[in-house]
Amino acid sequence: MDVAASAGGAVAAAPQSKAWEWEGRVVSAVPAATADEAWALLSDFLAFHRWHPRVPICRLAAGAAAPAAGCVRYCEGTPPGDGAPADWAHETLLEHDQARRFFRYEMNDNNMGFGAFFAAFRVVPVPAGGCELRWEFQCEPVRGTPREALVARLQAGLDGMAARVREHVLSARATAAAPTVAAGLEGADELKLDNSIAV
Numbered sequence: 001m002d003v004a005a006s007a008g009g010a011v012a013a014a015p016q017s018k019a020w021e022w023e024g025r026v027v028s029a030v031p032a033a034t035a036d037e038a039w040a041l042l043s044d045f046l047a048f049h050r051w052h053p054r055v056p057i058c059r060l061a062a063g064a065a066a067p068a069a070g071c072v073r074y075c076e077g078t079p080p081g082d083g084a085p086a087d088w089a090h091e092t093l094l095e096h097d098q099a100r101r102f103f104r105y106e107m108n109d110n111n112m113g114f115g116a117f118f119a120a121f122r123v124v125p126v127p128a129g130g131c132e133l134r135w136e137f138q139c140e141p142v143r144g145t146p147r148e149a150l151v152a153r154l155q156a157g158l159d160g161m162a163a164r165v166r167e168h169v170l171s172a173r174a175t176a177a178a179p180t181v182a183a184g185l186e187g188a189d190e191l192k193l194d195n196s197i198a199v
Contacts, residue, residue, distance in 0.1 A: 020138040022147050026155040028162035031130035033169040038131050039101040039123040041165055045093050046073055053160035054078050067096035067103070087112050094118075107139075115140040133162050 030038055042051060045066035049058035057076035064071055070092065077087035089110035096103040101124070107117035117139040124132045135158050142150065 018138075021141050022150070023136075023138040024147075024151055025134055025136040026151060026158050027135075028133045028155070028158040029126070029130060030133060030162045030165050030169075031126075032166045033131055035101060035123050035125035035131040037169050038133065038165050041168060042121070042123060042133070042161070043067070043096075043098065043101070043103070045071060045096065045103060045105070048073070048075055051161045051164050052157050053164070054157060061090055063092075066093055067098075069093055069095060072108070085111065089114070113142045113145065115142075133158055133165075 041047075044050075046058060046060055049055050054077050055075050056078055057074070059074055060066075060071065061074040062072040066073070072090055072092050075089055075091060079086040087110075089112065090108040092106045092108055094104045094106055100122075102120055102122040104118065104120045107114050107119070117137065119138075120134075120136045122134040122136070124134055126132055135154050137150075137154065139150075141147070
């Protein structure tokens with residue numbers, strides 16, 4: 001699908017009645033982050049490169065800036081190092097729901113062999129605490145690639161994103177707590193001085 005066509009006019013949606021040969025879901029838990037904390041980081045459709053460990057480039061390619069439906073992003077993976085070109089794709093945002101913490105998108109032109117490919121990304125709270133990241137897909141089979149290889153690739157990417165979210169959330173909490181601890185220590189020092197017999 002042409003990028004400009006994807007960005008203009010009506011936005012296509014995954015045919016609900018179609019029986020997809022390949023569909024599935026990968027899940028990665030983030031016990032250290034609430035769903036709201038994780039979604040605040042991952043909801044930006046154009047910030048994929050900040051969280052996916054194998055996608056160093058993600059930028060607006062066409063349309064209005066996210067989260068407007070019809071926004072098209074260009075994503076490029078890490079070069080394999082053997083002289084082969086890096087994987088790349090244009091992807092169109094179909095739906096973005098802040099309240100339900102999910103967005104859906106369609107992969108358009110790409111160099112990875114994908115034809116029709118639709119995906120949804122969700123952040124779901126876990127009753128026991130923390131949250132889960134869920135990446136769901138519906139697509140046509142990719143010639144020369146087993147379905148298990150696609151699932152493994154998505155799972156590895158999602159696990160990497162979960163790790164980065166965890167590190168960011170814990171670091172942010174530690175930074176926020178630091179001034180409080182420092183203020184407490186200063187107060188303790190003042191108390192010691194005020195009650196010191198040497199004063």
